Amino acid sequence: MIISAPNQTRQNEHRVALTPDAVSSLIADGHTVHIELSAGTAAGYLDEAYVDAGATMVDNPWTADVVAVVNPPTSEARASLRNGAIVVGLLRPLDEPGGIAQLAKTGVTGLAFETLPRITRAQSMDALSSQATAVGYQAVLEAADRLPRFLPMLTTAAGTIRPAKALVLGAGVAGLQAIATARRLGAVVSAFDVRSAAAEQVESLGAKFIEAVTAPQDASTSGGYAKELAADEQAIIVANLAPHITDSDMVISTAQIPGRQAPILITAETVRAMRPGSVIVDTAAATGGNCALTKPGETVVTHGVTIVGDLDLVSRVAGDASQMYARNVTTLLKLALESDPIDLGDEVLAGCAVTHQGKITNERVRAMLEEA
Numbered sequence: 001m002i003i004s005a006p007n008q009t010r011q012n013e014h015r016v017a018l019t020p021d022a023v024s025s026l027i028a029d030g031h032t033v034h035i036e037l038s039a040g041t042a043a044g045y046l047d048e049a050y051v052d053a054g055a056t057m058v059d060n061p062w063t064a065d066v067v068a069v070v071n072p073p074t075s076e077a078r079a080s081l082r083n084g085a086i087v088v089g090l091l092r093p094l095d096e097p098g099g100i101a102q103l104a105k106t107g108v109t110g111l112a113f114e115t116l117p118r119i120t121r122a123q124s125m126d127a128l129s130s131q132a133t134a135v136g137y138q139a140v141l142e143a144a145d146r147l148p149r150f151l152p153m154l155t156t157a158a159g160t161i162r163p164a165k166a167l168v169l170g171a172g173v174a175g176l177q178a179i180a181t182a183r184r185l186g187a188v189v190s191a192f193d194v195r196s197a198a199a200e201q202v203e204s205l206g207a208k209f210i211e212a213v214t215a216p217q218d219a220s221t222s223g224g225y226a227k228e229l230a231a232d233e234q235a236i237i238v239a240n241l242a243p244h245i246t247d248s249d250m251v252i253s254t255a256q257i258p259g260r261q262a263p264i265l266i267t268a269e270t271v272r273a274m275r276p277g278s279v280i281v282d283t284a285a286a287t288g289g290n291c292a293l294t295k296p297g298e299t300v301v302t303h304g305v306t307i308v309g310d311l312d313l314v315s316r317v318a319g320d321a322s323q324m325y326a327r328n329v330t331t332l333l334k335l336a337l338e339s340d341p342i343d344l345g346d347e348v349l350a351g352c353a354v355t356h357q358g359k360i361t362n363e364r365v366r367a368m369l370e371e372a
Contacts, residue, residue, distance in 0.1 A: 001337060003068065004034040004061035010071045014042035014318035015325060017068035017089060020053040022326035027054040036061040043318035068329045072099050083107035086336060088329060090127060093354045094259030097368045103355050109342055110355035111332065115362055117351035125332040129173045130324035131314050136177030138313040139281040143250040144185060146306050148277045152186020163188045167248040169265050169290060170255035171198040174283055178252040179205045192241060213240045228257050241265055246273045251280045253290035266291040276304030285309035
């Protein structure tokens with residue numbers, strides 16, 4: 001099989017789907033690897049490193065048997081895809097179902113990490129988790145950079161400086177990494193999540209867990225993700241979170257629901273009550289944001305509070321994010337290429353396959369298109 005990785009064209013995207021280590025692994029399995037010229041440069045992987053690993057540098061990577069991407073192919077790229085090829089990556093099936101419909105028309109098998117089953121066997125392929133790790137880490141650094149004070153407690157000749165208070169909303173992978181990073185930097189950290197399993201995870205990292213005032217969710221009934229709450233439950237949570245938010249110096253919000261707008265957890269009134277100089281980093285900005293005043297792709301200052309709605313946090317640590325992502329890609333491809341044609345009877349492959357032989361194979365994507 002010829003496996004390729006293109007240069008990503010989305011604005012501020014610096015990741016690459018295959019790193020030199022991944023190339024070596026795939027070549028050892030008997031595959032040929034094509035890398036588009038300069039595809040890894042922004043992530044710190046030069047063309048020379050790919051050549052040394054055995055890859056061939058090409059101008060057009062889209063005609064390969066398998067194309068590994070970070071973001072969905074553009075319309076121009078889709079036109080070059082070979083009928084029957086495999087495209088694997090973060091294809092955004094629940095956020096951009098129309099793009100999946102267009103991908104299906106090309107006749108490719110689309111394997112989307114977003115619909116990968118959350119089972120033990122698929123953990124090493126879980127790109128959502130690996131990239132969320134990078135987001136949670138970087139979000140804290142962005143907040144620390146903008147906060148006009150120290151994070152750790154400092155005892156100096158000029159007196160003692162109290163530690164900053166950090167609040168993390170959502171204790172999934174990104175949230176837990178944000179907690180760990182803020183703790184390592186010396187902040188006093190608390191966190192909130194609606195899922196019943198989150199308390200133990202939060203406390204294991206040395207943070208204080210804020211109890212939900214509604215019935216906690218059982219994540220095992222929703223594929224490991226939080227579920228959308230009823231309006232009255234949401235209102236209760238927002239009201240009860242407000243005093244914790246206003247008492248914090250920095251807030252990292254990570255609460256998201258697959259295929260839905262991010263829940264609003266921070267109202268405009270709460271922002272107005274925060275201390276001047278406080279910082280909110282809203283990692284859910286791409287799906288609307290957890291803060292009512294978030295502007296996706298922008299950083300704004302309102303009532304003295306800085307609200308960061310950056311959409312490219314993961315690309316600011318593109319080197320390690322790409323390395324983790326490439327490992328996810330490689331592991332999934334090793335499974336997918338065990339048989340020819342691809343075995344969609346396999347639970348993992350069936351779960352992440354969103355298109356095959358000109359059809360949309362994911363029921364939820366089909367339902368979203370029908371609703372639209």
